[in-house]
Amino acid sequence: MKQFLLAVFCLLLAVSAAHAQSGYRVKSGDTLSIEVLEDASLARNVLVLPGGTFDFPYAGTVRASGRTASQIEAAIAQGIASNFANSPTVFVSVVSLRPPVERRDPPPPRTMSVYLLGEINTPGIREVSPGTTFLQALSQAGGFTNFAAKKRVQLRRTNPKTGAQTVSVINYKALSRGAVQNLSVKLQEGDVIVVPERRLFE
Structure with a gap:
């Protein structure tokens, strides 16, 4: 009898959760x-x-x-x-749900949200300080997985006024060798870094 009541209770919880999500x-x-x-x-x-x-x-x-x-x-x-x-x-x-920015008294320094997706060790939303660079954000996210296409990293940026999106393809390998001189590219609020999966023999 107890097992039956427990099963009914769990079913009611599941139905309640589904109903809450539906709206x-x-x-x-x-x-x-x-x-x-x-x-x-x-x-x-x-x-x-x-x-x-x-x-x-x-x-x-x-x-x-x-x-x-x-x-x-x-x-x-x-x-x-x-x-x-x-x-x-x-x-x-x-x-x-999107995690809220933690507030303390006194309030912490202003942060901005950037998104790291794809072949990154800890993908997701990160709250970073203004002035954080592309390379710093990648480092804070734990770097790349073994399957990352490091020559084709995307930086997607949306214009907050027009909604237009620009996509820049960054060769991380060239950056790390010093072959490209834009190591200090600074991120902006809402920037999205996408690391695609490398192709065979890439």
Whole structure:
């Protein structure tokens, strides 16, 4: 009897959590868990970028900010539908919210948020001091994984006034050898560093 009551209680908790998520509007900085029933290889966690979007295989760039999980599911399903014989079944859930900046008395020095994604040892959002450089941010994130394409590191920057995004490709290997003289490129609020996976023989 106790086991039955415990099972019912757990079920009620799960239903309650699902109901709470159903009305939540996703924000930049949230982490989403995505699963496609028909293709387990597409399962992954994604970070919603400052522009309110994330990238997903076959679907490209998907808008998430301001949408519910069910709306994001529909957008992904539509984007990947051409790769499946039947309409794919997509599940999206919010696994973590953007962590708030910790405040103390007296308040800490002003910080800014930058995003590090891809083949980095500790990817995610980092709060860094103004003036932090590209190389310093990579170092603070633990550097690259063994699969990093160090010659093709992307620095994505969004203009806060126009929303236009510029993408700079940086050759980290050349930087580390001193072959390129922009070692001190300084990051700005909302910058995104993306380290792609290296190709075979790269």
